Amino acid sequence: MRIESLENSKIRVEIPPTTQSGKIRVKTRNSFYEYGIPTATRQIPFSQKHYIEWQIGYDVDKSDKEKLALSTLQETHFVGANEKNKALYELSEYLYYFVQWGIINKAEIENLCTFLQNLKNEDFIDSREDLQIFRSHPKQKQILDIEFYVSEVKYPLLVHKFGNFDVLVEIIIKEKQRAIGVQPMLYVCFPITELLPKENMPLLLGRVSESKECAYLLLDSKDKDFLLEIFKIFGILSKNHRYDVLKILKVIKNG
Numbered sequence: 626m627r628i629e630s631l632e633n634s635k636i637r638v639e640i641p642p643t644t645q646s647g648k649i650r651v652k653t654r655n656s657f658y659e660y661g662i663p664t665a666t667r668q669i670p671f672s673q674k675h676y677i678e679w680q681i682g683y684d685v686d687k688s689d690k691e692k693l694a695l696s697t698l699q700e701t702h703f704v705g706a707n708e709k710n711k712a713l714y715e716l717s718e719y720l721y722y723f724v725q726w727g728i729i730n731k732a733e734i735e736n737l738c739t740f741l742q743n744l745k746n747e748d749f750i751d752s753r754e755d756l757q758i759f760r761s762h763p764k765q766k767q768i769l770d771i772e773f774y775v776s777e778v779k780y781p782l783l784v785h786k787f788g789n790f791d792v793l794v795e796i797i798i799k800e801k802q803r804a805i806g807v808q809p810m811l812y813v814c815f816p817i818t819e820l821l822p823k824e825n826m827p828l829l830l831g832r833v834s835e836s837k838e839c840a841y842l843l844l845d846s847k848d849k850d851f852l853l854e855i856f857k858i859f860g861i862l863s864k865n866h867r868y869d870v871l872k873i874l875k876v877i878k879n880g
Contacts, residue, residue: 626679627695628718629841634726636719636844640677640820642666643834648680651817657784657793661814666834673830675817678795680810683859683873685714701880703872706865716859717873719844720852724877728846729853731878737853738874741860741867750809751863756781756798758807785858787851791816794858809862813855815842 626649629637642651643666652661653674661678684703685692687710693699698713698721705711713721723729750756758781763774783796793814801808817829820840829840844852860870 626715628697631697631722634728634845636722638719638842638844639839640679640842641837641839642671642677642817642820642829643836643838648682650678652676652678657786657791657814667836668833670831670833671817671829673816673818675829676814677817677820679813679815681716681813681855682714683716683856684711684869686710687712701876703869703876705872706868711869711872713873713876716852716855717877719848720856720873721877721880723849723852725880728849733853734874734878737857737860738871740857741871744861744867746864748861749863749867750783750796750861751798751807756783758798758800785854787854792819792851794855796858796862809866811859811862 627639629639631637641649644650651664651666653664653672654661654676655674661676664675666675684705685696687693687699687702692714693712696712696714696718698718701713701721703711720729724731724734746752759777759779761777763776766773766775781798785794785796787793795812795814796809797812798807798809800806819842820829821843822828822840823838826835826838826840856870856874860867
């Protein structure tokens with residue numbers, strides 16, 4: 626998502642509370658262990674049950690000019706595990722500015738690098754034997770005179786809660802779409818109450834969203850541990866994620 630402003634060591638990230646596709650989705654659930662259901666924000670007023678599900682990223686492919694334009698750090702550069710030229714984006718932008726402002730010091734970045742460099746092959750989430758996709762043995766089932774074979778497929782879901790805040794990271798492990806193997810997909814989830822309205826707009830609770838409305842998420846020194854922890858989690862997803870994260874941390878250290 627695009628950074629709207631950088632003022633007084635605070636980052637305002639523009640978040641659209643109206644979308645149901647792409648990287649941001651608005652969902653409802655009663656508690657964090659329930660499955661979230663997408664909701665019509667133009668028809669159903671926002672409540673305490675509403676939350677944002679954000680498939681947050683940490684880089685942008687420089688060949689994607691439209692997406693690259695959303696980064697405030699387009700001139701940064703590293704080569705990712707997929708051998709593409711990348712710039713810092715979203716999560717890595719936030720960490721970059723927190724280091725520049727002194728909210729996060731370079732020793733903390735070094736500690737994170739050391740932790741990731743010492744990981745063993747079996748430590749990565751996509752390699753763990755206890756986090757494999759489960760497929761049951763197929764059974765015959767007759768439906769309207771048509772014979773089927775029915776199996777159950779269960780995908781591991783990991784949830785990490787940040788401190789006392791109702792902010793979560795959800796990781797679901799699924800098959801890769803364009804290759805053999807599995808890939809962990811990471812989502813940041815936070816209550817709709819974390820979003821602040823734009824100027825001249827009322828709070829979101831108790832009303833429906835306006836057409837193409839955008840609110841914003843405020844990140845400041847209180848979110849320091851959140852940024853470090855989520856980078857740590859990204860780094861343990863897979864070897865490729867660790868490779869990218871270490872490259873990003875190197876850019877940030879040298880920035």
